[in-house]
Amino acid sequence: MKTLGYAATAHDKPLTPFAFERRELRPNDVAIEVLYCGICHTDLHSARNDWGGTSYPLVPGHEIVGRVLEVGREVTRYKAGDAVAVGTMVDACMTCDLCKKGEEQLCRANGTTWTFGSPDRVTGETTRGGYAKHLVVREDFVLRVPKGLDLSRAAPLLCAGITAYSPLRTWNVGPGSRVAVLGLGGLGHMAVKLAAGLGASVTVLSRGRGKEADALALGADRLLASSDAAAMARAASSFDLIIDTVPVKHDLTPYVPLLDVDGTLVIVGQLGPVEETNTYPLVAARRRIAGSPSGGIRETQELLDFCARKNIHPDCELVRMEQVNEAFARLERSDVRYRFVIDMASFRSE
Structure with a gap:
């Protein structure tokens, strides 16, 4: 043909x-x-x-x-x-x-x-x-x-859709789940919509508050600014799953403590190295860093x-x-x- x-x-x-x-x-x-x-x-x-x-x-x-x-x-x-x-x-x-x-x-x-x-x-x-x-x-x-x-x-x-959906299904997200989405681009906006559609409580993680209106319009319940040290401290141990959609090398250290016991940060964006991270928060609360393809x-x-x-x-x-x-x-x-x-x-x- x-x-x-x-x-x-x-x-x-x-x-x-x-x-x-x-x-x-x-x-x-x-x-x-x-x-x-x-x-x-x-x-x-x-x-x-x-x-x-x-x-x-x-x-x-x-x-x-x-x-x-x-x-x-x-x-x-x-x-x-x-x-x-x-x-x-x-x-x-x-x-x-x-x-x-x-x-x-x-x-x-x-x-x-x-x-x-x-x-x-x-x-x-x-x-x-x-x-x-x-x-x-x-x-x-x-x-x-x-x-x-x-x-x-x-x-x-x-x-973008299935890459965001697959970890939500793998980690059994549904009503009562507490999901955070790191990054609000093509992958991130789908993760927000799908997690909300599955009945989860959804938070967008962003450096500042500039994307708050967009996050709420897409179905998130709130935005957490990682530049706000006090807000980050208050959010410790508050998520079951963090979907990390950031497509470039970055530091996971600020986000791991946000996971509850047995919580998982799953990488779907960056293919390649990330910044060196501290393993103490992982060991201390049985937290995990994982990856997920399509x-x-x-x-x-x-x-x-x-x-x-x-x-x-x-x-x-x-x-x-x-x-x-x-x-x-x-x-x-x-x-x-x-x-x-x-x-x-x-x-x-x-």
Whole structure:
């Protein structure tokens, strides 16, 4: 299938139009017309080769919403016209213990096949993501978009949403839970909305009080300013879970004492080093520092259904495909509230 996308051709070059071939449908494949694609920090880091190992040309995009165009002969769950979504992964072995548990993102057998920049399990060709008119994906990794979700705002649920939702489910957040969210960007604003939707008491942790109105509007009960030493002292041992969405190296030391006994600070933002921290607060109250990646397919479908029932949507700014480089520049300086989504309408007409 011939298609057109936008690709990074080098770490220091802007994304430009890129014509390429999607594979012919395998028996278990679904061909999708891409309607919307979220812009994620992972797209930016990969295009810039910030983590090393990027193979160019790179077509980013792993927050994808579209409609089914065609299905392979063995596909049973989807038909042409269905509203569907694809997230961070497009394949896995499906036979290891973790895949069988619905944790495909943790596949043990040669790892997960990511939506872009990853070798295809059959051909070895590099996968290309959702900054394109079309996508071809194995049926098992296609998600159904339930009625009640706005297609134009659902895309960020496929990465930011599930990355925030997965730790909330892992640590059994619900009514009575006391959750703090550190950082109020793309991930953080979803963590606030989802924790509130699950019935938790939600606090936003921020350096100052400048984001208080935004935090309350998103569903938080309060904001705690980390620069206020007296307020931080009063908040000691007051949270069961802290979701740390800060995407850069930072100091965890001020936040660990805020956890109650057996509380957990879970990192979902920074991939890499953090500042040296004091272990005494961990040992003294059986507190934990943990990490959490994206969720599996079953959990992601659960998230989509939950958001449809609760009318939870990311706060999005729609951009045209040709505005992607401007969006990348704004993302680098945190000039977005809270997620960019590419509207493919004009691009599809080309």
